[in-house]
Amino acid sequence: MEQIVKTLKWKGNYLQIIDQSFLPIKEKYIKLDTIEKVYDAIKTLKIRGAPAIGLAASFGLLLAAKKASTMDKKRFMDEMAKAIRFIKSCRPTAFNLFYGIGRLQSIIENSQLDPQQITKKMEDECKKMFEEDLKSCTSIGEYGESILKDGMRVLTHCNAGGLATSGIGTALAPIYLAKRKGKEITVFVDETRPVLQGARLTMWELKKAGVKAILICDNMAGFLMQQGKIDLVITGADRIAKNGDTANKIGTYSIAVLANYHKIPFYVAAPYSTFDFSISDGSGIPIEYRDREEVKRIMGQVISPDDVDIYNPAFDITPHNLITAFITEKGVFSPDLLTNINF
């Protein structure tokens, strides 16, 4: 299936991204030609969504290798170690970032090669990860599509679409493929406060793809479920622990509890790069806390008195017992079968 948007594109000596902070007002593409610019773009949500963060960070590290000030092996390695620490400190929750950097790190550290050869291998690996993510999205879409029946009404949270990956997304991929097969799916989209990834990004790409989408405020989901208007929930994930506990955008847990109460299936769609089997359960997943201004403002407009206390966790943890199944590129698995997946 044709991609909805070219979220990121490697241009040989820079990374081109669509700047998501301007969406849906403006479709603006920007050039990131240093690791510092990539770091800033990830931190400020110009590029976001776990798989896209992982890919952008990897290309960022590649840029650091390409722009290294020395070809002396020892000094090159020191510069790379610093660059790895820097890019890893960008955002803590999405495992894809650590997965991507880990793959490059093993090239850097295990190699008997000179800096130029290391850089070349890193570039090949980045391109490979990009292609893998693209294919994973399609496979997730195919497995997920088989769950969707004609006429279904699906709720999603945040943005786990094309804008969050190099392909057609994770949670939205089944919806795109169902539409292509002629199934009529209605998607209810949580606006997703504080920074409105649902309203701004998911609505933008669903509309672009011609999918029937209805925007709701986050606090409306329970009422819709009570009214029998939701058949199924699909969200993405930022990090999945070994037992299936899942970190995703703040508000996901509330929806999972609501879905469980109303006996509505709750699916999480994610590729291998999001699974962190080194963490036994959700208590070990690092949660990002973001700037108070995100809560205090909506699209730049102040919405509360100046001196209020603010709490802004960017993600929450949905316990595995609230998750019906994971839709992965290898098939659909219930949480108790996760460790059996042959990725």
Ligand code: MRU
């Ligand atoms: O803060 P964000 O916009 O990076 O959060 C994104 C999400 O929570 C997505 O649901 C998740 O990364 C999956 S993207 C395929």
